[in-house]
Amino acid sequence: MPPKNGKGKGRGRASSGVGRKNLFEEFDPKKIGKEDRFVFNLSSEDNHVDFNFFIFIIQLRSIAALGGSKFTGEEFDHKLCLGDAKSYENPFMIVSVCFEGLYGIGFLIYKPIVTSVGFCINEEWWRVRDFSEVTNYKFKDSNQLLYDSSYRSGVPKRYSFHIFQNAIMNLFKSRDEASFRSLCVILCETMKSDEILRVVSGSFGKDENEVRKEVELSTRHTSIISSWIQTSVLWYLYDMGFKWDPLHLYPDLVFQDADACSKSLALAIKADKKFEYYVERLRNLSPEKREKTQRRPIQMKGF
Structure with missing residues (x-):
């Protein structure tokens, strides 16, 4: 049987951020x-x-x-x-x-x-x-x-x-x-x-028949998962051409630099609230400081 229907209330709140989809x-x-x-x-x-x-x-x-x-x-x-x-x-x-x-x-x-x-x-x-x-x-x-x-x-x-x-x-x-x-x-x-x-x-062997049955996940593995929402914004900005965490907003994350991880699957988009906040902070920097946050030219309006 399919799951039963449930009643829930939407808990989202409107935001007027740049590029953000209208709520609902x-x-x-x-x-x-x-x-x-x-x-x-x-x-x-x-x-x-x-x-x-x-x-x-x-x-x-x-x-x-x-x-x-x-x-x-x-x-x-x-x-x-x-x-x-x-x-x-x-x-x-x-x-x-x-x-x-x-x-x-x-x-x-x-x-x-x-x-x-x-x-x-x-x-x-x-x-x-x-x-x-x-x-x-x-x-x-x-x-x-x-x-x-x-x-x-x-x-x-x-x-x-x-x-x-x-x-x-x-x-x-x-x-x-x-x-x-x-x-x-x-x-x-x-x-x-x-x-x-x-x-x-x-855990895969050279032959696909040689597969280990189980893998033990360490504390590091689980902590990486728990910090995903924050790192998603950093990955997306890095993909666009910014340096890793250019505003140093997340010093306590597991990943301290881009080399500690590879970019992920469709990491964040402009509709993301944290992404908008991040971009606005970058836009408000002086031209000299803004340029220092980039590892390559940013192909984005306002940069």
């Missing part, structure tokens, strides 16, 4: 183009479903890690190109997981913080409780899921590929809130953290 603008999933739709097909005959899915995620992340260059030679080269303004025009993307070629689960991912804010099953959309607060959009044509998107503390410290595989299969079988939440945690948190991706990729 209507969200329409039909307007999401092919460049923001990704499909992964599972097969019951695939003995490496977990391995292949991580390869899929790593390929997407590799595009971002190349500093905006296209991932040539791959089927994803036309879908994601960080550094281009077009990559940030639409704040949403959909990652669909299909089984045996049939439509399965569609995850609605909000790009600024790479968080799952809804899913589609049997052509019916479900949104998380704090959808409007997180995204500043309203989604009338959807049911409400009985939990919010603050699920970071649920990341398992023992990271098992079988946990991931079972989470997918459990969702296909039960299609309930607990199964959806479990898969959201694993799917979205994996996309967020390059550190975890390094742990995951390091």
